[in-house]
Structure formats: C-alpha cells, structure tokens
Amino acid sequence: SLLVTLAGGILLFLLLKLVLRNTEKAALLFAVLWAWFFSYGQVYHYLEQTLVFGMSLGRHRLLLPVWLILLALGLWWALTRRGELANLTTAMNLVGMVLLVFPVFQIAWAEIRAQSAWSQAKQTSPDSGALQLSAGQTPPDIYYIILDAYGRQDILQDNFAYDNSAFLEQLRELGFYVARCSLSNYAQTELSLSSSLNFDYLPALMDDLDTSSTDRSGLLPLLQDSAARRMLEALGYQTVAFETGYTWIQWEDADVYLAPDGELGGLSAFEVMYIESTAGLALTDMASKLPHTLVPDTSFPKQHQRNRILFALDSLGNLPDSVSGPKFVYAHIIAPHDPYVLDQNGNWVDISEPMDDATFQAGYRDELVYLNQRVLAVVKKIIQESATPPVIILQGDHGPGRASHEGRLKILNAYYLPGVSTEALYPSLTPANTFRLVFNQYFGGSFALLEDQSYYSVYDAPYQFEEIINGCDAGENQAP
Numbered sequence: 001s002l003l004v005t006l007a008g009g010i011l012l013f014l015l016l017k018l019v020l021r022n023t024e025k026a027a028l029l030f031a032v033l034w035a036w037f038f039s040y041g042q043v044y045h046y047l048e049q050t051l052v053f054g055m056s057l058g059r060h061r062l063l064l065p066v067w068l069i070l071l072a073l074g075l076w077w078a079l080t081r082r083g084e085l086a087n088l089t090t091a092m093n094l095v096g097m098v099l100l101v102f103p104v105f106q107i108a109w110a111e112i113r114a115q116s117a118w119s120q121a122k123q124t125s126p127d128s129g130a131l132q133l134s135a136g137q138t139p140p141d142i143y144y145i146i147l148d149a150y151g152r153q154d155i156l157q158d159n160f161a162y163d164n165s166a167f168l169e170q171l172r173e174l175g176f177y178v179a180r181c182s183l184s185n186y187a188q189t190e191l192s193l194s195s196s197l198n199f200d201y202l203p204a205l206m207d208d209l210d211t212s213s214t215d216r217s218g219l220l221p222l223l224q225d226s227a228a229r230r231m232l233e234a235l236g237y238q239t240v241a242f243e244t245g246y247t248w249i250q251w252e253d254a255d256v257y258l259a260p261d262g263e264l265g266g267l268s269a270f271e272v273m274y275i276e277s278t279a280g281l282a283l284t285d286m287a288s289k290l291p292h293t294l295v296p297d298t299s300f301p302k303q304h305q306r307n308r309i310l311f312a313l314d315s316l317g318n319l320p321d322s323v324s325g326p327k328f329v330y331a332h333i334i335a336p337h338d339p340y341v342l343d344q345n346g347n348w349v350d351i352s353e354p355m356d357d358a359t360f361q362a363g364y365r366d367e368l369v370y371l372n373q374r375v376l377a378v379v380k381k382i383i384q385e386s387a388t389p390p391v392i393i394l395q396g397d398h399g400p401g402r403a404s405h406e407g408r409l410k411i412l413n414a415y416y417l418p419g420v421s422t423e424a425l426y427p428s429l430t431p432a433n434t435f436r437l438v439f440n441q442y443f444g445g446s447f448a449l450l451e452d453q454s455y456y457s458v459y460d461a462p463y464q465f466e467e468i469i470n471g472c473d474a475g476e477n478q479a480p
Contacts, residue, residue: 001274009034024085025078031092032074040067040279060282067279113217131231131443139235139326140418140442141390143382145316146330147371148189148337149364150396151403152182152410154472159403160365167372171414174379176394181427181472182413183454184398187405190248191462192397193332194219196431197226199439199447202463211463216248223249228435232328235443240319240329242312245269245305249332256323260304260311269301306341306348309333313374317381325388336367338401344369357402364400379416389418391438395431405456406468417441428452428470 012033016026040063048058057063081088133139156162168178185201186192195202203209206218229239229251241251243259251257267275276284312333319329335342340363343349351363379392396411403410413429420441429437430452439445455465 001271024089025081027089028081028085028092029075029078032071032078036067036071036074037279038277041275041277041281043067044281045277060285064282110217113215114220117218117220130447131235131439131445133235133443138388139237140388141320141325141327141329141386142232142237142438143316143319143329143331143390143392145375145392145394146193146332146397147375147394147412148332148334148397149400150336150368150371150412151399151407152396152412153180155399155403155407155410156368159400159407160361160368162365162368164368164372167376168414170376171379171394174376174383174416175418176379176392176414176416177422177425179413179415179425179427179429181470182411182429183406183409183452183468183470183472184396184411185430185432185452185454187398187408187456188459188462189397190216190219190223191457192431193249194222194226196395196397196434197228198222199227199432199435200450201432201453209463211465212461213463214460216462220248224251224253229328229330231439236326238323238325238327240323240327242315242331242333243308244332244334245301245308246334251330254330256327258311258315260307267301272301302339302341302350303348305334305339309335309342310346313378317378317385320382320385320387320390332397333371335371336364336400338363340364340367342367342370346370346374360402383416390416391418391442392416393434393438395434397431405466406471408456409454409468428472430454 009030013026013030016029017023020026020029044058044060044063046058047063048056050057151159153164153168156164171178184192185195191202194205198205205222233239238256239251239254240256240258241254243257244250275281312331316329316331319327338355338360339353340351341349344366349363349366351359355363375394379394382390382392392415394412394414396413399408399410401408411431413431415425415434417425417438424437424441433449433452436445436447436449440447452470454468454470456468457463457465
C-alpha cells in the first residue's frame with residue numbers, strides 16, 4: 001500500500017508539473033488533491049456517527065457534493081495564486097514533516113511497549129515442574145477449540161430465536177459435559193484468552209494493571225507464549241495452531257502451524273480499510289451503480305476468512321493421524337463471529353455492513369447452524385481416530401454481540417474429559433479454571449480452582465471492569 005501510494009503520488013506530481021510547467025504551483029495543486037482524496041473517508045466515517053433529527057450525516061449524497069465543491073474551491077485557489085510560492089511551499093513541507101512524526105512515533109512506541117511486555121513476561125515464567133506424567137502414562141492429545149462469539153443456549157434462544165438443544169444433546173451423547181451456566185471471564189477475545197490460557201485473572205497476570213489504560217501490549221506474551229502452552233511443551237507436547245487472520249492471537253511459532261494455501265488476487269483487510277479511509281469509499285459503496293472495472297474488490301478478506309474457517313474444520317479431523325502426539329492443538333475459529341461468510345450449507349455469502357438487527361441475527365444463526373454440523377463431525381472423527389482418548393474443549397471466548405452485558409458473557413463451554421468423574425465438573429465452570437482442572441486431572445497438578453468471576457468492559461476501556469453476577473440457575477443443570 002505504501003509503495004503504491006508513493007508511486008501514485010510521484011506520477012500525479014510529475015503530470016501536474018508537466019502540464020503547469022511550474023514546480024511550486026504543481027506542488028500546491030498536488031497538496032490540494034491529495035488532502036481532498038485522503039480525508040474524504042475519514043470525515044465520512046466521523047459523520048456516520050453524527051445524527052441530526054435522527055438521520056446520520058454520513059451519506060454520500062450529502063457529503064460528496066460538498067466535498068466536490070470544496071475540491072473545486074481548493075483547485076481554484078491553488079491555480080489563481082500569484083507571486084512567490086516558495087515560502088508557502090516551505091511552510092507546507094514543515095507541516096507535512098510534523099504530521100509524519102506522529103505515526104512514526106506511535107509505531108516506535110508500540111514496538112517499545114511490546115518488547116517491554118515480552119521482557120517482563122519472561123521474568124515471570126511459570127513453574128514447568130508443576131506438572132508431571134505418571135510412570136507408563138500415555139499423555140492425551142489436548143484440543144482447545146475456540147469458537148469465536150459462540151453463545152450459550154439461553155442467549156441463542158432469547159436473542160436469535162434459535163433452539164440449540166439438539167446440538168448440545170448430541171455433544172452429551174458423545175461424552176461431553178456441557179456447563180450450562182457458563183460465562184466467559186471477560187467480554188473481549190484478547191482479555192478472555194489471556195485469562196483462560198494462563199488460568200488466572202488479569203490483575204494477577206499483569207503487574208500494576210492500570211484500569212484507565214488502553215494499552216494491550218501486555219496481553220501479547222500472555223496470548224502467544226501462555227503458561228498452558230509452556231507447561232505442556234515442557235512435558236514434551238508439540239503445539240499445533242491455525243492461521244486466524246488476527247496476528248495477536250496466532251501462534252505462528254508453533255511446532256506445526258497450519259494455514260490455507262496462499263491465494264492470489266483481491267485486497268487484503270488492511271488495503272480495504274485503507275481504501276475506505278479515502279475517497280475510494282464512494283466507489284466501494286456505489287458498486288452496484290458503477291462499471292465493475294471502476295470498483296475495488298473489497299470482498300476478498302471475507303472470502304479468505306471463509307477459507308480459513310473451512311480449512312481449520314477440514315484439518316482438525318485429520319490431526320490424530322497427520323501429527324504425532326502428544327500434541328496441544330490450539331484452534332481458534334472465527335465463527336460464528338461477524339462478518340458472516342457462511343450460510344447454513346457452508347456456501348459463501350457476502351453480507352453488507354453495517355447490518356440492521358434482523359440481518360445480524362439471521363447471519364449469526366445461519367453460520368451457527370453450519371458450524372454445529374461441522375463441529376459434531378470433527379469431534380466424532382477426533383475421538384474415533386485417536387489412539388489415546390483425547391481431551392477436547394469446545395469454548396466460546398465470549399458471547400455474541402448486540403447483547404446485554406451479561407448476554408455478551410454467556411458462552412458455550414463443553415468438555416470431553418475421558419476418565420474424569422463428572423463430580424469434578426459443575427454448571428457455572430468458567431474458562432479461567434479450564435486448564436487448572438485439566439492439569440489436576442491428567443498431570444498431577446495441584447491448582448486450586450478459582451472463584452468463577454466474570455467482568456464486562458468495552459473495547460475503548462478494556463480494563464475498566466464491571467463485575468457481572470451469573471444469573472443462571474445452576475440447579476437446573478442437565479445430566480452430564
């Protein structure tokens with residue numbers, strides 16, 4: 001993107017210089033065009049959040065005519081400037097340099113924070129000797145399958161009018177225990193997985209956690225080099241992980257890292273975001289009214305997400321034979337999280353955003369229906385083809401969007417733990433206790449189970465936690 005932008009800018013400037021035969025005037029005209037093009041999308045998205053008499057101002061039919069008038073005025077001003085332009089050019093160059101300093105500083109500061117977080121994490125490495133294998137024990141493969149935004153039965157019924165009881169009953173028939181009252185510990189993926197993979201709450205995992213901070217760099221080592229991963233690797237486990245499309249939650253340094261074959265063509269997610277911050281947004285939003293050759297293809301990131309989901313589901317069932325054990329499989333599947341890219345049969349769908357509530361609910365429900373079919377087939381195959389009965393954990397990292405604070409925390413939480421008494425499990429079990437329980441049952445761990453607590457926070461204030469009391473009646477738990 002940077003190279004294309006630089007090349008386009010140089011060509012535009014040279015063309016203006018050729019036409020005007022005046023370097024300074026060409027530079028001034030170029031600045032007007034450049035500022036106009038790259039500010040349109042930013043202003044549009046800001047106005048999209050602004051309501052006047054109940055109507056959003058973020059509409060092309062309102063903004064585009066105004067922007068074209070501003071462009072005409074800017075070009076007229078640049079073309080009619082008289083006299084010496086050297087001082088103006090110098091001033092604009094200085095402004096440009098100052099503007100460039102800010103993103104460079106942000107990038108450098110983010111890297112410094114990330115490196116600091118890694119350094120502190122390495123100083124607080126967990127005790128790898130806390131786990132051990134008994135004599136002659138064949139350790140089980142462990143499959144930690146995260147189904148992003150997969151909600152609990154009651155939230156699916158209440159918010160999506162979907163009865164998920166048949167899927168849950170089929171899991172139980174396979175031997176799973178479904179924690180029917182489970183909540184996630186946190187309402188966001190990075191917070192939730194940092195907690196579950198390190199089997200503790202964030203205040204205990206992050207030194208001097210500042211509730212007013214928005215800095216997430218301290219979560220990076222908790223996600224990519226977690227206590228659960230390191231302790232299992234110390235026991236001789238191989239790690240297996242999948243590409244998700246989200247760098248922070250990927251284990252690209254896993255012993256076996258699986259990703260779909262590279263695909264040519266289409267725009268990356270960053271390139272789509274980049275285009276939609278410019279006047280190119282008008283082209284993408286008016287795709288149906290313009291010739292196809294004029295409209296950038298912004299659907300490729302969604303198509304690639306669908307391919308990643310299908311690839312993970314296809315590959316999981318083959319792992320008992322394709323990767324030797326013992327192995328710790330970390331499979332984070334970005335479904336049924338939006339954007340929705342699968343219908344009930346797994347076919348490609350491209351749902352425009354933003355979605356109204358009815359479209360959101362239908363998209364979530366359709367993707368969930370397909371996911372249920374595939375997940376059941378996958379876990380059956382894993383169980384049947386594993387030489388040693390495996391441990392399988394199916395878990396939502398948080399509940400669906402557009403829900404109440406408690407609803408956002410209601411998750412699917414199901415365990416296949418061969419040889420473990422159901423007395424060790426209970427309806428309100430939360431992810432922070434998942435690996436404590438597994439390590440105690442299979443590897444001689446002595447981790448006390450934590451009190452199950454859940455906290456809601458918004459993305460812009462990730463550490464300003466609101467404790468959510470579990471309102472589920474645990475006494476109504478189903479037979480395990």
